Amino acid sequence: MGWILDGIPETREQALMIQTCGISPRHVIVLSAPDTVLIERNLGKRIDPYNGEVYHTTFDWPSDTEVQSRLKVPLGISEEETAKRLMEYHKNINRILPSYPKILKVISSDQPCVDVFYQALTYVQSQHRSNAPFTPKILLCGPTGSGKSLQAALLAQKYGIINVCCGHLLKEALASNSNIGEYIRPFFEQEMQVPDQIIIRVLINRLSKQDCIRCGWVLHGFPQDLNQATLLDNAGFMPNRVFFLNVPYDSVIERLTLRRTDPATGERYHLMYKPPPTMQIQKRLMQHPEDTEEKVKLKIDSFYRNSSLLEDYFDDVIYVNGDQDPYTVFEYIESGIILPLPTKVTL
Structure with a gap:
């Protein structure tokens, strides 16, 4: 069946630990977008405290007025907090990427979701050629x-x-x-x-x-x-x-x-x-x-x-x-x- 892993590794140390445990992905995708876009997206998030459902003021606003009225701004999404997390991300991602040579693809996520999906799907369906000149x-x-x-x-x-x-x-x-x-x-x-x-x-x-x-x-x-x-x-x-x-x-x-x-x-x-x-x-x-x-x-x-x-x-x-x-x-x-x-x- 296979698997898809999201949210880890967040540091080079985690990448090394995962590899040591024998967890070896065949494809690695990095979704990339300008920081200004990511900050704007984050600022628009809203959460329904009743069921934990996440909405967005621009991209996914609920039609139910009752749901609209009870939405709250999540903690930790201010512009300053988001910018701080992005700085930490950029520092770590540059140390993680060398862990996955030859199997890495960066895809711009600043485009329609369906385009991002099909680019990712095309890549994971591809087969990597080995550099080894014999069966190792x-x-x-x-x-x-x-x-x-x-x-x-x-x-x-x-x-x-x-x-x-x-x-x-x-x-x-x-x-x-x-x-x-x-x-x-x-x-x-x-x-x-x-x-x-x-x-x-x-x-x-x-x-x-x-x-x-x-x-x-x-x-x-x-x-x-x-x-x-x-x-x-x-x-x-x-x-x-x-x-x-x-x-x-x-x-x-x-x-x-x-x-x-x-x-x-x-x-x-x-x-x-x-x-x-x-x-x-x-x-x-x-x-x-x-x-x-x-x-x-x-x-x-x-x-x-x-x-x-x-x-x-x-x-x-x-x-x-x-x-x-x-x-x-x-x-x-x-x-x-x-x-x-x-x-x-x-x-």
């Missing part, structure tokens, strides 16, 4: 906190490939109450590692589906060691691009151990990069059990114990410095997809 089968490797999930989401969004996260697949299998889900359940309940043979069955099932065969895929979270890499290879799903995201040990610790969640709103914060706006919020923030320094260090150590064998197993590994802006990292990864395959490079 991409593997992203790196320690926990290196940004694999976000880069996979960006690749899936731009190239229309399937984002395959091993951890998500196992959770989906568990929630489906299927036979394989019942095999997985005891391991989840006892917080134990799911056996490799079960994981590879789940992966084979997903990578064999038509969308992965037709569009390609980007895999992260598996393989984590040489045995898993061998299982993936023997199953016939050898990647044709392998990227290792290198992030310093201290940077990973900083990224993960300072993450917090507000239990009252679900809002996510980072004590350094996105601190809570008030002390009241800061006092109630909670840390995810997996983000403690002890557990993060165990995950990092586990990755680096196996990484050298993984690097040697795959041919033509591309190394990327993951300790920089996410979109700079993405540009380096993208160059490794579009350009001829290098032998051994460090980006």
Whole structure:
């Protein structure tokens, strides 16, 4: 069926969070109009306090005199307040737009609604051509906190490939109450590692589906060691691009151990990069059990114990410095997809 999302993201941080969660739109439309037009439109709004219905003094005035008499001016629509919100919007939108290259279209909304609608409809019915010169089968490797999930989401969004996260697949299998889900359940309940043979069955099932065969895929979270890499290879799903995201040990610790969640709103914060706006919020923030320094260090150590064998197993590994802006990292990864395959490079 598909979906349409409105009202979010309002900031670059929200755009990054959405992409990290794997929400990748195929088309992004920005409706644009001069500020003077938007202010005029806003000033004409009226609200019916009886049912919350919104009307407009110029474009949508009710014919019922009783309704007319009870309409009120909504709060926050004065010229000064509207101009302030528009300034904030313009500041944020210029930072959001680079998050959606190649799939973005700006449509003037200062024209009849029916014209705006048909321009938008024509655009969403269009198909984007991929820049990839082959069917991508991409593997992203790196320690926990290196940004694999976000880069996979960006690749899936731009190239229309399937984002395959091993951890998500196992959770989906568990929630489906299927036979394989019942095999997985005891391991989840006892917080134990799911056996490799079960994981590879789940992966084979997903990578064999038509969308992965037709569009390609980007895999992260598996393989984590040489045995898993061998299982993936023997199953016939050898990647044709392998990227290792290198992030310093201290940077990973900083990224993960300072993450917090507000239990009252679900809002996510980072004590350094996105601190809570008030002390009241800061006092109630909670840390995810997996983000403690002890557990993060165990995950990092586990990755680096196996990484050298993984690097040697795959041919033509591309190394990327993951300790920089996410979109700079993405540009380096993208160059490794579009350009001829290098032998051994460090980006």
